[in-house]
Each structure stands twice: as C-alpha cells, then as structure tokens.
Amino acid sequence: MIDAIYSDAYVLDAPVQTAGSVQAHGLTHGREGLKQRVTVFRTAFPDIHFTIEGLLADRNQVAVQYTFAGTQTGQFGELPPAGQRIRVGGMLVATVDAGQIQSAVSVFDSGDMLRQLTPVHSSILDHILGEVAGLFRHHSPR
Numbered sequence: 001m002i003d004a005i006y007s008d009a010y011v012l013d014a015p016v017q018t019a020g021s022v023q024a025h026g027l028t029h030g031r032e033g034l035k036q037r038v039t040v041f042r043t044a045f046p047d048i049h050f051t052i053e054g055l056l057a058d059r060n061q062v063a064v065q066y067t068f069a070g071t072q073t074g075q076f077g078e079l080p081p082a083g084q085r086i087r088v089g090g091m092l093v094a095t096v097d098a099g100q101i102q103s104a105v106s107v108f109d110s111g112d113m114l115r116q117l118t119p120v121h122s123s124i125l126d127h128i129l130g131e132v133a134g135l136f137r138h139h140s141p142r
Helices: 030-044 110-117 119-138
Strands: 006-014 026-029 049-058 061-071 085-097 100-108
Touching: 006 030, 026 030, 085 110, 100 110
Parallel strands: 006 100
Antiparallel strands: 006 026, 049 061, 061 085, 085 100
16 A cells, blocks of 8 residues: 555654654655554554544645554563554654655653553552652641
8 A cells, every 4th residue: 555655755744753662753755664664653553543633635635643552562662562452643744746655743641652652660650750749748848
C-alpha cells in the first residue's frame, strides 16, 4: 500500500522518531522510511488499530483526527515490552499531489503515550509527589 499511495519523496514530521525513539521529535523520509516506521510500530504493538474520529479535506490538504490503540508486546525504541495497552489521540495534516501523499505533520501527546507505557514509573512518581505534597501540608506555618 505504501508504494501505491505515498510519494517516494514523502516526509512525515511526528513526535516519535522513525526508529521508535520517544526521546526526541523526528522526521521520516521517503517510502522506505515510512515502511521502517510502520514496522517499528507493528512490532511493538502487533494489535495496533487506528480509528478516524474526523476528516476534513480542502484542495490538496487533508486533516485527520485519529486515535490509535494497541498493546505493547514488542520493543519500542528504548522501552522493553511491557504488555501495556495504550490509547492515544492525535491529528495529522497531509498534503496530496498527483494522487499521492507528499508530506504530513502528525501531532499526538507522546508524554501521555509514555505515561501509559510506563505505569509503574508513573505511579511511583505520583506516590513520591503525593508524599512531598503531604509534607508541605503537615509542616505549613500557622
């Protein structure tokens, strides 16, 4: 499908790097880069599913509001398989020309994605912050 609907010069600007790193924003270049990106996501989340929540088109621009969900049973960048189910909303704006997608910008809350993928770390942090807040409540000047 990628070869049929994406330009070979395709560029995707998205929060997660092509190799799956969530440490920095990244660009995906060309059909081969997109295939690598799809492989990374499908390896990490074999049951990944995208739901289109809304779609707008104007001339050669298409905007899509989407939700993706899946269970992380494979390595995802720096994150080992955790068996965590995630659900993340996002938006993508694509430019289409000559019947192919030329470029796209995708935005989603990668911080929320990380919180869902690392609930143990998130719950520990929440616990520590709760304890610190409790100390301030108990030791506030009267």
